[in-house]
Amino acid sequence: ELVRRNLTELxxxxxxxxxxxxxxxxxxVSTAPQLQRYMKECGARTxxxxPxxxxxARPPIIDNELYVRDYSKCILCYKCVEACGTDAQNxxxxxxxxxxxxxxxxxxFEIPLTDSACVYCGNCIGVCPTGALMGKTEYEMRAARTWEESRQTRTETICPYCGVGxxxxxxxxxxxxxKVSSPLAHSVTQGNLCIKGRFGWQFTRPKI
Known part of the structure; x- marks a missing residue:
């Protein structure tokens, strides 16, 4: 047992x-802060x-108005698959x-997202740790270099669209x-939302 433990530590x-x-x-991994932290702790060199x-690497998939899929950032953690499946949305x-x-x-069958069973709840975005799945507003702001998370304020509130709370x-x-997200520790949502809760805020933005 001691030898096994020593080998593991080594x-x-x-x-x-x-x-x-x-x-x-x-x-x-440019939009994966948690992964970057692990790499720093382990002394990994990107x-x-x-070269x-x-x-x-592959071009981002932009086939809807709500979120972007950039699989060049995907580490195949399967969290999105689980959220879309039995973990949340089914x-x-x-x-x-x-x-x-x-x-x-x-x-x-690799069909467009708009033709799939997707209901655009965005719960896959909520669990993605690398930014491979990202709301379109955030994606466009990052591309324009106007996304400044350090200057953003966060306000806790209740979704007004139905009586679930x-x-x-x-x-x-x-x-x-x-952007709108949901606290993982919330007793009602546990981080999950529907399309109205996660994307219904967009009517507040001015039309261009």
Missing amino acids: FAPESRRVVLELLASSVD EKFG RAATV TFAIGVAGRGFHAHIATE CGLTVHSQNGQIV
Whole structure:
């Protein structure tokens, strides 16, 4: 037992570091703060395998007005699949397609999201740890370099659309709502919302 524990303490940190370096060499982790923190703690170097390393880079998929799917940032944690499935929504609009390095998150038969079973609850966005799934407003603001999370205020409130009483966290920047999320610890929602709760705020933004 002592030998096993010593070997674990010896090799586990190195294994974690190598896994993180392999992950960072193939996936864009620029919007994954938790993963970046792990890499810093483990001493992982994103540039270790150089520019010749194979990546999962692909153009973002923008096929609806509510959120963007950028699978070049996907680490295949499957949290979105679970949220769309039995963990929350039971819609099963997305799953894992392909095998090995070519495995990726997809709709059934790779059809457009607008033709799938998706109900646009956005619960997949709520659990995505890397920004592979992101509200369209946030995506566009980040692209324009106007997304400033440090300047945003968060207001806890209740969704007004029905009588369930879902808890909302309203993210505002420069006097405008830019995002709505839900606290994971909320006794009613546990982080989950419907399309109205997560995206219904967009009527407050001026039309261009």
